[in-house]
Structure formats: structure tokens, C-alpha cells
Amino acid sequence: MLGHNLRRHEELTPSSLALRPTRRAFPTSPGPVSDMPASPLLPVATALVARDVSRSYGDQVVLDGVDLVAGPGLPLGLVGENGVGKSTLLRLLAGVEPVDAGSVVRPDELGYLAQEPAFPDRTTVQDVLDEALLPLHEGVARLAELASRLEDPGAQDEYAALLDWSLLHDAWGADRRAALASERLGIGGIGPSTSVSTLSGGQRSRVALAALMARRPACVLLDEPTNHLDDGGVELLEDFLVRLSGVVVVASHDRTFLENVCSQIVDLDPSHFGTDGEGGNRFTGGYADYLAGKERARSRWEQSFLAQRDELDDLRATLRTSVRRVAHNRPPRDGDKFIYHAKGENVARTVSRRVRDIEKRIAMLEAHQIPKPARLISFRGELTSGAAAGVVVTIRDLHVRGRVHVPHLDVRTGEHVLVTGPNGSGKSTLLKLAGVLTPDAGTAAVAARQVGYLAQDVTFRRPDLTPLQVYDGLTGSPVPLAELGLLHPRELNRPVGLLSIGQQRRLALAVLVAREADLLLLDEPTNHISLALADELEQALQRSAGAVLVASHDRWLRRQWQGSTLSLSSCAG
Numbered sequence: 001m002l003g004h005n006l007r008r009h010e011e012l013t014p015s016s017l018a019l020r021p022t023r024r025a026f027p028t029s030p031g032p033v034s035d036m037p038a039s040p041l042l043p044v045a046t047a048l049v050a051r052d053v054s055r056s057y058g059d060q061v062v063l064d065g066v067d068l069v070a071g072p073g074l075p076l077g078l079v080g081e082n083g084v085g086k087s088t089l090l091r092l093l094a095g096v097e098p099v100d101a102g103s104v105v106r107p108d109e110l111g112y113l114a115q116e117p118a119f120p121d122r123t124t125v126q127d128v129l130d131e132a133l134l135p136l137h138e139g140v141a142r143l144a145e146l147a148s149r150l151e152d153p154g155a156q157d158e159y160a161a162l163l164d165w166s167l168l169h170d171a172w173g174a175d176r177r178a179a180l181a182s183e184r185l186g187i188g189g190i191g192p193s194t195s196v197s198t199l200s201g202g203q204r205s206r207v208a209l210a211a212l213m214a215r216r217p218a219c220v221l222l223d224e225p226t227n228h229l230d231d232g233g234v235e236l237l238e239d240f241l242v243r244l245s246g247v248v249v250v251a252s253h254d255r256t257f258l259e260n261v262c263s264q265i266v267d268l269d270p271s272h273f274g275t276d277g278e279g280g281n282r283f284t285g286g287y288a289d290y291l292a293g294k295e296r297a298r299s300r301w302e303q304s305f306l307a308q309r310d311e312l313d314d315l316r317a318t319l320r321t322s323v324r325r326v327a328h329n330r331p332p333r334d335g336d337k338f339i340y341h342a343k344g345e346n347v348a349r350t351v352s353r354r355v356r357d358i359e360k361r362i363a364m365l366e367a368h369q370i371p372k373p374a375r376l377i378s379f380r381g382e383l384t385s386g387a388a389a390g391v392v393v394t395i396r397d398l399h400v401r402g403r404v405h406v407p408h409l410d411v412r413t414g415e416h417v418l419v420t421g422p423n424g425s426g427k428s429t430l431l432k433l434a435g436v437l438t439p440d441a442g443t444a445a446v447a448a449r450q451v452g453y454l455a456q457d458v459t460f461r462r463p464d465l466t467p468l469q470v471y472d473g474l475t476g477s478p479v480p481l482a483e484l485g486l487l488h489p490r491e492l493n494r495p496v497g498l499l500s501i502g503q504q505r506r507l508a509l510a511v512l513v514a515r516e517a518d519l520l521l522l523d524e525p526t527n528h529i530s531l532a533l534a535d536e537l538e539q540a541l542q543r544s545a546g547a548v549l550v551a552s553h554d555r556w557l558r559r560q561w562q563g564s565t566l567s568l569s570s571c572a573g
Contacts, residue, residue, distance in 0.1 A: 046072075046107045046108075046218075046247075047069060047070060047071045047072070047105075047107075047247065048068075048069070048070040048093060048104075048105070048106050048107060048219055048247045048249065049068070049069050049070075049104070049105045049106075050066060050067060050068040050069075050089075050092070050093060050102065050103070050104045050105075051067055051102055051103050051104075052065050052066070052067060052101065052102040052103070053065070053066045053067075053068075053089070053092055053099050053101070053102035053103070053104065054066070054099065054100045054101040054102055055085070055088055055089075055092055055097070055099060055100050056100055062085040062088045063085045063088055063089060063092070063268075065102070066085075066089060066102075066268070068089070068093075068249075068266060070247050070248070070249050071247065072218075072245055072246050072247055073245055073246075074248075074263045074264055075241055075242070075244075075248035075249075075250065075261050075262045075263055075264075076248065076249045076250070076262060076263075076264050076265070076266060077250055077251070077252060077258045077261070077262035077264070077265045077266070077287075077290075078090070078249065078250065078251040078252075078266055078268060079251075079252075079258070079265060079266070079267050079268070079269075079290070079531055080267050080268035080269035080530075081269045081530045081532065082500065082502050082530055084268045084269045084270075085268055086223070086251040086268055087114075087115065087223050087251065089251075089268065090112065090114075090221050090222075090223050090249065090251055091112075091114075092104060093106065093221055093249060094106075094110060094112035094221050095110070096112065096114075106219060107217075107218040107219040107246070107247060108218065109217040109218040109219060109246075110217055110218070110219045110220075110221065111212045111215060111217035111219065111220045111221070112221045112222075113205070113208055113209060113212055113220075113221070113222045113223060113225055114223050115205075115223045115224045115227065116201060116204075116205075117204045117205055117207075117208040119196045119197070119204070121197065122195065123195065123196045123197070124192065124193050124194060124195055124196065125187070125190055125191070125192055125193075125194050125196060125199075125207055126192035126193065127196075128196060128207055128208065128211045129178050129182075129207075129210065129211050129214060131211070132178075132211035132212065132214050132215040133174050133175065133178060133214055133215065135215070136166075136169060136171040136174040136214075136215070137171075137174070139162060139165065139166050139169075139171050140166065140171050140172060142162060143159065143162055143163060143166060146158060146159040146162065147159065168216075168218075168245060168246075169215075169216045170216060174214050174215075174216075175214075177213055177214045177216075178210060178211075178213075178214035180236075181209070181210035181213040181214060181236065182210045184232055184233060184236045185206040185209060185210050185229070185233050185236070186206060186230070186233065187203060187206050187207055187210060190203065190207075201228070202227075202228030203228075205225075205227065205228050206228060206229070206233070209225060209237065213236075213237075213240050216244065216246075217246065218246040218247065219246055219247040219248075219249075220241070220244065220246065220247065220248050220249070220250075221249050221250075222248075222249070222250040222251070222252075223250075223251050224251060224252055224253065225237060225250060225252065226252060226254040226257050231555075234254070234257060234555075237257075238257060238260050238261050241261045242260070242261060248261075250262070253530070253531060253534075254555070254556075255287045255531060255534070255554075255555075255556035256287075256554075256555035256556045256559060257555075258286060258287040258290075259286035259287040259288055259556070260286070261286075262285075262286055262287070263284070263285065263286070264282065264283065264284050264285070265282070265283045265285070265286070265287065265289070265290035265293075266281055266282050266283075267281045267282075267283070267290070267294065268281070269281075269532075281297075287556070291535065298373060301370070301373050302373050304370050305370045305371070305372055305373060308365060308369065308370050311365065312362065312365055312366070315358050315361055315362050315365075316362065318358060319355060319358045319359065319362070322351050322354055322355050322358065390412065390413060390447070391410050391411065391412050391413075391447065392411055392412065392413055392446065392447050392448040392518065392519050392546075392547045393409065393410065393411035393433070393444075393445070393446055393447075393448075393519065393547065393549070394409075394410055394443070394444075394445040394447070395408065395409040395410075395433070395442070395443070395444050395445075396408060396442055396443050397441065397442035397443075398430075398433075398439050398441075398442040398443065398444050399439060399440050399441040399442050400426070400429055400439055400440055401440045403426045403429040404425070404426025404427075404429040404430050404568065405426070406426075406430060406442075406566075406568070409566065411519075411547050411549065412547065413518065413545075413546060413547055414545060414546065414547065415547050415548075415563065415564065416541065416542075416544075416547075416548040416550070416561075416562070416563030416564070417547075417548065417549045417550070417563055417564050417565070417566050418550050418551075418552065418557075418558065418561045418563060418564070418565045418566070419431070419549060419550065419551040419552075419565075419566050419568065420551075420552075420558065420565060420566070420567050420568070421567055421568035421569060422569075425568035425569055426568055427523070427551035427568060428455075428456060428523050428551060430549075430551070430568070431453070431521040431522075431523050431549060431551055432453075432521075433446065433521075446519065448517070448518050448519035448546075448547065449518050450515055450516065450517040450518055450519070451517055451519045451520075451521065452511075452512040452515055452517030452519070452520045452521070453520075453521045453522075453523075454505075454508055454509070454512060454520075454521070454522045454523060454525055455523055456523045456524045456527065458501075458504050458505050458507075458508045460496045460497075460504070460507075462496070463495060463496050463497025464495050464496075464497065465495065465496055466492065466493050466494060466495060466496065467481060467487055467491060467492050467493075467494070467496060467499070467507050467510075468481055468492050468493065470496055470507060470511075471507065471510060471511060471514065474511050474515075475511055475514035475515055477514035477515075479514055481510055481514075484510050484513055484514070486506040486507070486509055486510045486513075486533075487503065487506050487507060487510065491503055501528045502528045502529050502530070505527070505528050505529055506529065506533065509525075509529075509533075509537070517546065518545075518546035518547065519546060519547045519548075519549075520541075520544065520546065520547070520548045520549070520550075521549050522541075522548070522549070522550045522551070522552075523551050524551065524552055524553065524554070525537060525550060525552065526538075526552065526554045526557055534554075534556075534557075538557060538560060542562060548563070
């Protein structure tokens with residue numbers, strides 16, 4: 001089994017795994033107590049602290065003045081729109097990249113798992129696990145050696161510190177954890193001598209994750225760790241992180257994972273918050289608490305923006321009136337010229353003073369002006385029109401050899417159906433029933449006026465066209481693409497082929513919205529989109545008046561689903 005054979009080799013420093021202490025905890029071979037360094041071992045992990053951290057790539061500023069504190073036993077989740085710098089921040093926290101400004105103080109032991117692990121050439125699977133287990137094995141061996149020297153006061157102190165450290169890391173269970181993690185993550189059958197470079201990206205990620213679980217470092221940084229994991233693997237990872245007593249910082253699009261693991265959420269997206277309020281982007285609790293907190297924060301932002309705008313309008317109106325009063329137009333009457341001028345000068349001085357005060361207040365408000373809240377991502381119109389009536393999908397003994405078998409299904413207007421089942425059960429095949437699927441047997445009849453289909457992998461026939469051209473050509477909708485709020489204005493005139501996967505998926509959603517289909521067929525609709533858009537999409541689906549069939553592995557979507565469910569089983573023949 002992987003993880004049992006310890007052998008010495010050159011120290012590995014894969015940048016994507018970074019399972020290394022900043023200083024070596026133990027010598028390669030036990031030596032006299034006097035030769036041992038002052039023990040760096042701590043009974044509890046120290047905090048991870050980033051202060052005023054900034055990072056740019058060329059002219060592009062990715063992070064600007066970010067503060068973050070993550071303490072032991074309080075897993076912290078990083079969220080935000082794609083491109084706000086979550087992965088960059090994790091690399092800076094891990095020390096894989098230097099900061100341009102600011103500082104990072106991290107625990108001595110740190111495990112970092114990138115989205116795409118990369119290892120040194122000729123590294124085997126066993127090498128990765130051995131490197132992770134080596135400090136734990138050496139710690140146990142050192143304890144046994146120190147046990148024979150407990151009469152020495154120096155040995156007693158080191159033994160006590162090392163024992164605390166070994167208990168914290170469960171050093172005696174390291175091999176068992178490595179074997180269990182390898183098996184539960186689906187890499188137990190990979191030969192120990194297999195070169196990591198020959199594995200798929202998902203396998204490399206799982207090897208790196210198994211090593212991290214076996215090592216149990218004092219600080220764990222994870223970038224989208226649930227990618228490439230099945231439900232069993234995700235459950236194992238969640239249990240590991242919840243039980244870990246050290247520092248945990250994780251960036252993830254898996255909302256259920258964030259809910260189950262994190263006790264605090266930090267949103268790095270500045271468009272979600274105004275400038276008012278300390279720590280306005282930090283929320284205590286899991287993902288549900290974050291959603292509620294973000295809604296409250298946005299409400300406070302909107303109220304502050306409107307209050308400041310109203311105050312500026314009132315001050316400017318008062319200023320215009322006061323300026324007119326300084327130059328009053330009533331001419332003096334005979335005999336009261338002296339009194340008239342004396343009173344006029346007093347009034348002018350008073351009004352001038354008031355004008356100066358108003359001008360100072362206006363200047364101060366304008367210098368610290370609260371930005372207008374960004375428009376929420378939303379679907380401006382109805383997602384589906386519900387124009388068709390009665391049954392819009394009728395399936396009878398549908399069979400596609402080796403892909404899917406559905407004996408009976410009727411979907412009525414307004415009905416929402418979630419299609420579930422393991423990989424290979426035919427969920428995607430079923431959703432292609434609208435004129436794409438040709439069954440080997442049975443029937444699949446669609447009576448909808450307009451069908452909207454979103455595939456897992458979105459492609460456009462003309463990648464050289466801009467989103468505006470694609471949208472207009474496919475929809476002819478009078479609703480401009482910009483009004484839907486699904487793409488940033490700077491993306492509207494770029495060739496579709498240059499957009500990211502997530503941006504292309506947003507464009508496909510925009511087309512669906514504009515077409516106002518009365519039957520929606522959505523295959524993994526929350527893949528490759530931000531958490532904010534996923535939440536908006538789910539709310540739009542709940543409001544939709546037409547029929548909806550959704551196939552999804554998204555645990556949060558499945559947990560929140562309010563319609564009916566169709567469960568498919570694996571189709572072998």
C-alpha cells in the first residue's frame with residue numbers, strides 16, 4: 001500500500017505541494033542532545049498573518065493592500081469573482097511568490113496545494129508520500145531515542161516539546177492515514193514507483209492531497225481542493241479539515257464544502273462592498289452565514305451611499321441659495337442708508353461664513369465619496385416564459401445503448417426536475433433529447449415552443465465574433481446584452497475565443513435568458529461560474545414559469561432544490 005515504505009532520497013520541494021517546514025524539525029540521524037537545535041516544535045500552531053499585501057503582474061494590479069488573519073482551529077474560506085486574486089493570495093501566503101509590498105508571517109510548517117500540482121522531474125508517487133511522512137517518522141524515532149536520556153534536563157524539555165508536537169500531528173497514525181487517504185481518494189491502485197509526471201491532472205492533485213493529509217502540517221493552504229474529487233473524497237477532506245487543529249485557508253467554489261468546513265469567510269471581491277466599515281468583507285460562519293452577512297453589508301452600503309448623495313444634494317442646493325443671499329437686491333430707502341449698509345454687511349459676513357462651512361463639508365464628502373453600489377448580477381427578464389401549456393416533455397421507454405434508459409417521464413409546464421445519478425448514468429444524454437438525441441428505442445417527444453439547452457462544455461461556432469455579435473445573431477432580442485449584467489463591459493467587444501471558460505458560459509446564459517425558452521435543459525449549470533452568479537442562477541430558476549430539467553453534481557444546488565427529482569442508475573447495456 002502507498003505510504004508504507006520509507007526510504008531516503010533527495011529532499012523534494014514541489015512548488016504546488018510545498019510540504020516543507022521553513023526549518024528542518026529533525027536531523028537526518030539522531031545525534032547527541034547537545035547537537036540538537038533549540039526545539040522549534042510548538043504544541044499549537046501559530047496564526048497566519050498578512051498585512052497590507054500587494055501584488056502586481058506588469059501593469060495589472062491583482063491585490064492591493066490586503067489584510068488577512070487566520071488562526072488555529074478556525075478554517076477560513078476565500079471567495080470572490082473569478083480573477084479577484086484568490087489563487088494569487090494563496091501563493092503569497094505560502095511563500096511560493098514574493099509580495100510586492102506588505103508582509104506575511106506564517107507558521108513554521110506549511111502545506112500548500114495548488115489547483116494544478118507540479119513536481120520535480122523523476123518524482124514517483126512514493127517519493128511524494130515519503131517526503132510528507134519523513135518528519136513524522138523521524139519524530140517518533142527521536143522520541144524513542146530521547147526516552148533513554150530522560151535523566152538529562154535538556155532531554156526532558158525536548159522530549160516534552162516533541163511529544164506535544166507528535167500528538168498534535170498524530171505521528172503514530174501517519175502510515176495509516178496515508179493508506180486510507182490513498183484508498184479513499186482513488187489512487188490506492190497506482191504503483192508506488194509510478195512517475196507523477198505520467199498521471200492525469202486529477203490524479204496528481206489527489207496524490208498531493210493524500211500526502212498533505214498524511215503529514216498534517218500546522219498550516220494548510222488549499223486552492224479549489226474539491227476539484228477532481230468524488231463525494232467520498234470530498235467527505236474525507238471535509239472531515240480532515242474540521243478535525244485539524246492548525247491553520248486552514250481554502251479557496252473554493254464548492255458552496256457546500258465552504259458551509260461544512262469554514263467558520264469564517266473572506267470575500268476578496270471589492271465590487272461586493274463599499275469603502276465604509278472595518279472588515280466589511282469578513283463574515284463569521286459558513287457559506288449560508290456569508291450570504292446573509294453579505295446581504296446585510298450591501299444594504300448598509302446602499303443606505304450609506306443614498307444618505308451621502310442626499311446630503312450632497314441638500315448642501316449644494318443650500319449653497320446656491322446662500323450665495324444669492326449675499327448679493328441681496330433690495331435697494332435702501334431714504335434715511336436708512338447707514339442702517340441698511342450696516343445690516344447688510346453683517347448679513348453678508350454671516351452668509352459668507354456659512355457658505356465657507358458648506359463648501360468645506362462638500363469638499364470633505366467629495367474627497368471621501370462612497371462609491372455607487374455595483375449592479376447585482378441578475379437576469380433582467382423572466383428566465384422562462386411558460387408559453388407552452390400542459391406536458392412539454394414525454395418520454396416512454398427511452399433507451400440509448402450503453403448510455404441511458406428512462407422508462408417513463410412526463411414534465412409539465414412550470415415543473416422543475418433535478419436529474420441525479422452517478423457518472424455514466426446518462427444525465428447529459430437525457431438532456432440532449434431536444435432534437436439532438438436519437439434513441440435506439442422508445443420515444444422522447446418535446447412540445448415546447450422554445451427550448452434552451454446549456455451543455456457542460458460551451459462552444460461557439462464563430463470564436464472570432466464578439467459577445468455582442470454572437471448575442472445579436474443568436475437572439476435578435478431587443479434587450480441589450482449589457483443590460484443583463486452577465487458580462488463586464490470590457491468583455492463585450494473581445495473575440496469570444498479569447499474569453500475564459502466562465503465568461504463563455506455567462507454568454508451562453510445570456511442567450512438563454514434572451515430567448516425566453518419555455519423548456520430549459522441545463523447540464524451542470526454552475527460549473528465554471530462564480531458563487532455570486534450561481535446563487536443568482538438558482539434564484540432565477542426558482543422563479544421561472546416554464547419547465548426546467550437540470551443535471552448537476554453541485555451539492556449546494558441539490559440541497560436547495562425545491563422541485564422534483566429524477567434519479568438515474570448506471571446503464572450497462
